[in-house]
Amino acid sequence: MTTRRDLLIIAGGATLLAGCRDESPRAQGRAVPVPDVVVAETRQGLVVLGGPHPRGLGREAVTSADGRLAGVLTRDGAGRPALLRLDPAADALGEPLPLAAGWLPRVLAADGGCCALTREEAAIRPAARDRTRLLVVSGSGHREYELSGVIEPDAFSRDTTGLFVLEWLPAGAPEHYRVRRLELSTGRLQPLLTRAKVPVPAGAEEEMRGDGRQAALSPDRQVLYTLYTHQPGHRHTRDLLAGRASGAHAFVHVLHLAEGWAYCLDLPDPFGAGPGEGHALAVSADGQTLAIADATSGAVAYAGTAALTIDRVVTVPAGPGVASLAFAPGAPRLLLGAGRTVTVLRPDATVEARWAVPAAVRGLGLSGDASRVYAGGAEEVIWLDAATGALRGRTPVAGLTAVRHVR
Numbered sequence: 233m234t235t236r237r238d239l240l241i242i243a244g245g246a247t248l249l250a251g252c253r254d255e256s257p258r259a260q261g262r263a264v265p266v267p268d269v270v271v272a273e274t275r276q277g278l279v280v281l282g283g284p285h286p287r288g289l290g291r292e293a294v295t296s297a298d299g300r301l302a303g304v305l306t307r308d309g310a311g312r313p314a315l316l317r318l319d320p321a322a323d324a325l326g327e328p329l330p331l332a333a334g335w336l337p338r339v340l341a342a343d344g345g346c347c348a349l350t351r352e353e354a355a356i357r358p359a360a361r362d363r364t365r366l367l368v369v370s371g372s373g374h375r376e377y378e379l380s381g382v383i384e385p386d387a388f389s390r391d392t393t394g395l396f397v398l399e400w401l402p403a404g405a406p407e408h409y410r411v412r413r414l415e416l417s418t419g420r421l422q423p424l425l426t427r428a429k430v431p432v433p434a435g436a437e438e439e440m441r442g443d444g445r446q447a448a449l450s451p452d453r454q455v456l457y458t459l460y461t462h463q464p465g466h467r468h469t470r471d472l473l474a475g476r477a478s479g480a481h482a483f484v485h486v487l488h489l490a491e492g493w494a495y496c497l498d499l500p501d502p503f504g505a506g507p508g509e510g511h512a513l514a515v516s517a518d519g520q521t522l523a524i525a526d527a528t529s530g531a532v533a534y535a536g537t538a539a540l541t542i543d544r545v546v547t548v549p550a551g552p553g554v555a556s557l558a559f560a561p562g563a564p565r566l567l568l569g570a571g572r573t574v575t576v577l578r579p580d581a582t583v584e585a586r587w588a589v590p591a592a593v594r595g596l597g598l599s600g601d602a603s604r605v606y607a608g609g610a611e612e613v614i615w616l617d618a619a620t621g622a623l624r625g626r627t628p629v630a631g632l633t634a635v636r637h638v639r
Contacts, residue, residue, distance in 0.1 A: 266627055268599045269321045269639050270606055271299050272613055275631035280320045281613060294347075296340045297387060297449040297456060299637025303340040303347045305331075315369055317344045321639060331374075335367050339395070341388040342453040346370045348385040348395055358382050360404050368395065368416060377419050382406050390454055390490035393417065396424075401439065408441040411485075413492060425493035427540075438496070444485070445508050451519045455537070458485040459524060461508040481505055484513065484524065486540060497522075497540050502529040512557035516564070527555035527570035532581065546581040549573075556596040556607070556634075560618065563602055569593030574607065574621065587621030589614065597638030608635040 266282030278295070279288045280302075292305035301319055306328055308314040314328030315337060335349040349367040352358065364383040367376050370392070382400035389396065395414040399421065400406035412421045423432045440460070447458040461482040481504025484497040503511065503526050510528035515521070515537070522535045530550030534543050551570025558567045564579040571592055576585040594608030598618065605616040613635055614626040 266613075267604060267615065267625070268606070270597065270613060270635060271295065271320070271637040272608065272629055272632055273595075273634045273636050274629060275633060278636065279629065281627060281629070283321045284323050285318070285320055285325070292336050294337045294340050295637070296342050296344065297447065298342060298453065300342075300639060301340060301344040303337040303344070305335075305337055315347060315349075317347065319344070329369055329371075331367075331369070339385040339387060341392050342390075342449065343392075346388055346392045348388070350385065354384075358384055358400055358406055360406060362403060366395075366414075375416065377414070379414075379419075379421065383414075383421075384409075386411065387456055387487065387489060389413070389492065394492070396487060396489070397421070398440075408439045410437045410439050411487065411494060412437075424487075425491070427493050427495040429491060429493055438494070440485075445511050446513055448513055448515050450515055450537070451517060454488060454490045455519075456487045456489055457513060457515060457522060458487070459511060459513045460485060461504040461511050482511065482524075482526075484522065484535075495540060497535060497542070499524060499533060500542065500545060502526060502531060503533065505529070509554045510552075510570070512555040512568075514557040514559050514566070516559045517561040521559075523557060523559065523566055525555050525557045525568050527551045527553075527568060532566070532568065532577070534581065544581070546577075548575055548577065548583065549586065551575075553592050554594060554634075556593050558596040558598055558605075560598050560602045561600060567596055567598075567605060569596045569607060574605065574616070576621075585621060587616065589616070590623075594633060595635035597635050600639055606635050606638050608632050 269283035270281040272279055272281060277291055280286055289302055289304045293302055295302050304316045306314050306316045308328045308330055313331040313333050315331055316328045317326045334351055336353060337347050337349050339348040347369045351365050361382055364379045381403040384398040385395055386398050387396045393416055397412055397414050398409040399412050400409040414421055423437050426432055444458040445461050447456060449456055482499040486495045486497060506528035511526050513524045520537055522537055524533045530548050531545055532548050533545045536543055551573055553571050556569035566577040568575045572589055574587045578584045589607055591610035597606045603618050605618050607614055611632055612626050612628045615624050617624050
């Protein structure tokens with residue numbers, strides 16, 4: 233993870249896209265295609281498995297927040313730098329848009345219509361600088377912005393009239409940041425709104441002092457949820473206005489991309505007390521429920537996305553290592569991956585099943601018809617029968633670190 237939005241740098245090549253093996257008894261050893269489109273992260277970057285264009289996309293590329301689209305730095309027919317916007321699941325590729333040399337794609341709008349580029353590579357913590365140059369490319373043209381200080385693009389507004397950015401402070405030694413909106417028509421940075429849809433007063437803008445663990449986009453593409461853990465010294469806007477300390481070890485930052493407001497949903501103990509990698513979040517397919525897991529302590533919190541309050545916290549079997557969380561589309565089941573086990577939770581949050589997998593889970597995703605569960609493993613991606621947990625197939629992927637998106 234390199235930014236608050238879990239920015240994904242895509243890379244790789246044909247050597248990463250090896251054939252796959254069906255593990256059913258009657259087809260062992262016979263190569264079969266990956267049934268769905270899977271975006272997997274490796275130590276070299278991201279690759280696309282399955283679909284009409286299985287490929288590595290090069291180091292200078294980004295995905296949209298929901299992983300459905302990609303923006304790739306390429307070359308046009310004359311060998312000049314260009315930006316290619318593509319849908320990995322579509323047959324046709326788009327036309328490259330010409331660029332000046334030196335620009336790197338950083339954020340792609342959910343509909344693929346706009347891409348924000350900078351001169352700096354993505355970093356967990358950016359280097360000090362006095363000015364930031366930023367380019368926004370769309371089908372209607374290019375516009376360049378020069379902004380004071382250290383500005384990192386984060387997400388486009390739903391209507392793409394604004395770009396939410398991270399303003400790192402202080403510019404000479406960046407160590408914390410606040411989320412602001414860049415008005416693309418004027419080039420001005422503006423504070424966000426409160427949940428009551430009024431401007432945040434001066435001096436009450438939240439300043440984040442850590443790195444977001446994971447982000448998830450709502451199904452309607454209007455809300456971005458980002459999980460934070462271990463945030464020393466962080467104070468929410470509501471606490472700044474009330475003159476009190478926060479005391480939260482973990483919270484979900486809720487950014488409404490259509491209405492421009494932000495809110496922090498505090499998580500109760502023990503969330504945030506254990507390793508950050510043991511935490512994960514997911515949004516249900518209907519967008520009504522947010523789930524947050526702390527696999528290390530064996531806890532899952534459920535929150536309604538309308539009220540933005542914790543409805544319940546349930547106890548689940550604890551697991552080591554990196555946590556992964558996914559809702560089944562079209563079904564209310566929740567899958568939690570930790571260690572070499574996938575735990576399936578019923579709608580009432582009781583355990584329905586526990587499936588053993590060949591290696592520690594590195595990311596989870598479900599096919600669109602909810603019949604297959606994909607999981608990252610040791611140098612491979614596997615897929616399971618969503619009803620029984622039986623291993624149905626696997627494909628080797630060199631240097632795999634996580635399954636990121638499935639469709």
